[in-house]
Amino acid sequence: MSYHLLALLLLPLLGSGLLFAIKGKAGKQLAFGVSLIQMLITFCILYGFNSGPTVDSVLQHEINYPWSQFLKSSLHFGIDGMSMLMLLLTNILVPLIVYSSFNEKVPYRNSFYALILLMQFGLVGVFTALDGLLFYIFWEITLIPIWFIAGLWGQENKRFEFTTKFFVYTFVGSLFMLAAFIYVYNYSASFAVTDMYNANLNLTQQTVVFWFIFFAFAVKLPVFPFHTWQPDTYTYSPTQGSMLLSGIMLKMAVYGILRYLLPVTPDAIAGVSGSIVIMLAIIGVLHGALIALIQNDAKRILAYSSFSHVGLMVAGIFASAMLVMNGTFTIEGGEGAMVQSFAHGINIVALFYCADILYKRFKSRDIREMGGLARVAPRFAVLFMIVLLGSVGLPLTNGFIGEFILLKSVFDYNILAAIIAGITIILAAAYLFRFYGKAMFNTGKEEVLASVNDLTHVEFAVMASLAGLVILFGVFPQPVIELVSSSLKFIYQSMVS
Structure with a gap:
C-alpha cells in the first residue's frame, strides 16, 4: 500500500471535515496549511517517480482493496504519468487559489474553505481511480x-439560476457515463479499468457507449454545442470558483477521455464518431475565439478563451487516436493535450485572478471602463503580460509547446482542420491583447487611478508564482512531456491490442 497516495486522498477530506466542524477565524490558515502539505506530498511522490520507458505497467503507488464482491469493484488507486501531472496541477494550484482569497472578506469562510478542500479530495480521487465505478463516484463528489x-459565493443576484443550469447539465451527463460504465461492466470481468479495456463489444455497442461517455466529458470540458452553461457559470462564480472550474475541473474530462473513452471504444473512434468529434472540436475552437473577440466583460472573454483552447485539446487527442486506428502509431495528440492541460490550468487561473484584480480597482468587469493601469501599477502590468503571453502561446512560455504539438497532430490528420485551428491562435492574440490594451493603456479616469495601488503582498505572491511557472515550464517543457509519454503509449497501444 502506498501511504503517500493514501495521505493525498485522506488529508483534504479530514481537513474539510475539520473546517466544517470548527468555528473561529483560523479557517483560511488551516485550509492553506492542508493544501501546502498536499503539495509537499505530491513533490515527494514526484521525486521518487519513475517516468522512463522501463516502467512496464506504468503504474506506481498502487492501493487495491476489494470493497464489493457483488459489484466486482475495488478501492483501486494508482499513479501513472498522466495522474502524476494532474496531481501536480491540482496540488500546486489549490494552495494558490486558497491564498488568493486572503485579502477578501469571505462570508461563512470556514465552509467556503471546507468546500475547496472537499473539491481537492474529489479531484485527487478522479485522477488516481483505476476502477470505473470509483471514478464515477469521485467525479460526482x-x-x-x-x-x-x-x-x-457568486457575485450576481441570478447566480443560482446559472449554477443550477451547470449542475443539471453535468449531472445528467454523469448519469449517461454511469449507464455506459454499467453496460461495459456487463461485458467485462469487473469495473477495473484494465477489464473495461478488454470488454468484448461490437462496433454498434461501442458506438452507443462512446456517445454516452463522450456526452459526460463534452459537457464538462465543454465541447460545442454543449457549452452553453459555461460562460455564465464562469462569469458569475466567485473568483476562486472560476479558478477551480477552468484551471482544474475541466481537466478531469481531458483525463477521462484518455483514460476511459479511447481504450474502451477504439472501433467507434475509428469510424464516423471520431470524425464528428474532431469537427465539433474545431468548430468550438473557432466559435469560442470569435465570440471572445467581441466580448467586453473580462471574465466572459476568459470563459470563451478557455472554451476555444479546450477544443484544440480534444481535436488533438482524437486526431492521434484516428491515426493510430488507421495504422500510424502516434501519441502526439495525447501528449500535446496533457502538456497543454497543465499549461492552460496555470494560465487561466492567473488570468481569472488578473480579472479579479482589475475588478477590485475599477469596480467593473467591463474593459471599456478600464484604462491607464500600467502607469500606476507597473508590477501588475509586467506579471499580467507574462501570463497573457503564456496563454497566447509565445515561444519560451508554457503555452507554446503543447499548442505546437496539438497543431501538428491535427495537421497530420487533416490540413484544413489544422489551418482553421491555426487561425484561432491569431484570434487569441487579438482578443487577449485587446483585453490587455484596454485595461493597461486605455485612457483611464484620473479620479479612479488616483486611488489605485499596485499589487498587495498577497496579489504579488500569487501572480509572481504563476508567472514564474509560465516561464519555468516554457523554458523546460521536456520533463512534463517525459512524465506522460509512457502512460500515453500504454493508452494508445490499448486501442489496437
Missing part, C-alpha cells in the same frame, strides 16, 4: 462543492 461555491 467534485460536482457538489463547486455548485455550492459558485451558488452561495
